[in-house]
Amino acid sequence: MNQFVGIEGGGTKFVCVYGSSPTDLQDRTVIKTQKPDVTMKEVIEYIRFAQKKADIKAIGLAIFGPLDLDLTSSTYGCITTAAKPGWEHYDVIGTLKDSFNLPIGLDTDVNGSAIGEHRWGAGQGLSDFLYLTIGTGIGGGAVVGGELLHGASHPEMGHMLVQQNRALDPDFEGVCLYHKNCLESLASGPSMKTRWKVDSALDLPPDHKAWDLEAHYLAVGLINYMLTLAPKRIIMGGGVMRQAHLLPKIYQEIVTHLNGYLKDDKIIQHLDTYIVPPGLGEDSGICGAIALAEKSFMLAEKKCNR
Ligand code: ADP
Ligand code: ZN
DSSP: OOEEEEEEEOSSEEEEEEESSTTOEEEEEEEEOOSHHHHHHHHHHHHHHHHHHSOEEEEEEEEOSOBOOOTTSTTTTBBOSSSSTTOTTOBHHHHHHHHOOSOEEEEEHHHHHHHHHHHHSTTTTOSSEEEEEESSSEEEEEEETTEEOOTTSOOOGGGOBOOOOTTTOSSOOOSOSSOTTBHHHHHSHHHHHHHHTOSOGGGSOTTSHHHHHHHHHHHHHHHHHHHHHOOSOEEEESGGGGOTTHHHHHHHHHHHHHTTOOOOHHHHTTHHHHEEOOTTGGGHHHHHHHHHHHHHHHHHHHHHHO
C-alpha cells in the first residue's frame, strides 16, 4: 500500500499521521499550534521522520482557513484574512514545497473531513452529501456530483445568516465578529458557553433548554442546506455533536420547520439515517488529510503517464 503523510491543522493543535487508510495509521503526533514558522518547522520535522520510516508518496494537509484554493491565483495555498492571528497571508503550500519534492494535497479542515468521510466513512458511495462540523466554529464541506464543492475558493457555510429566535433567545448578541446572527454566531460551542454562562457546552445537562434552542438553530441551518444543495446525506461532527441526545431533537425541529414541504420519504421518514454522526468518529479530518495526499499522488501519476 502507498504510504502518505496526513496533517490536520487546527486552531489549537496540528495532528500528524502517516499511513494508507484509517486501519493503517502508523503514528500520531500532536504539535501545538503556535506562530506559523514555529509550527510548520515541527510539521516539516515530522514529515522527515515519516520519510525515514516509510516511502512517503505524498503529503495531505487539511487546515483551518480561510484559504486561497483557486489554482489560477498567485496566492494559491495561502491562508487569507480573518484567520487565526499571526497566520494571515501565510503561504502554507509554499513552505512545504520549499522542503519536499512531493505532491501536496491541500484543503480546508472541514473539506478534509468531508473527503475522509467520502473515502472511508458515512459518505462512501454517495455522489452528493454534506459534512458539517459544530465545534469552536461551524463549517460545511459539500460533495456535489462526486467532487468537493469549491466554487470561487471554498464555502463558508457557518456564516449563513439565520433569523434569531426572539421568543427563546431575545437578548443574545452572538459571538461571530462579523455577524450577529450567522449560524456560527448563534449555535457554535462558544455561543453556548457565552449565552448560558458556562465554561463549556459540555456542562449543560441534556434536559437544559439550551439544547432545545441549539436544535432549533441547527435545524434551521440544515433545512437551508438541504433545500440549496439537495444532499443525499448529512454527516454531523464536531465537539457539540458529541451530545447524543441532540440529533433526535434536531430531527423533530426539522419536521416542524419544513412544515411538510419536502415530500421525499427517503428523507423525512428516515431522518435517523439521513442525518448521521461521522462514520470515522473523531478521525474524519486526519483520514481526510491522508485521502487528500492520495488524491494528489494519483493526479501527479496521471500527469507523468500522459
Ligand atoms: P474545534 O472546533 O476547535 O476543532 P471541537 O470540534 O472539539 O474542536 O469543538 C470544540 C467546541 O465543542 C468547544 O466549544 C467545546 O466546548 C465544545 N464541546 C467539546 N466537547 C463537547 C461535548 N462533549 N459536549 C458539548 N460540547 C462540547
Ligand atoms: Zn459569522
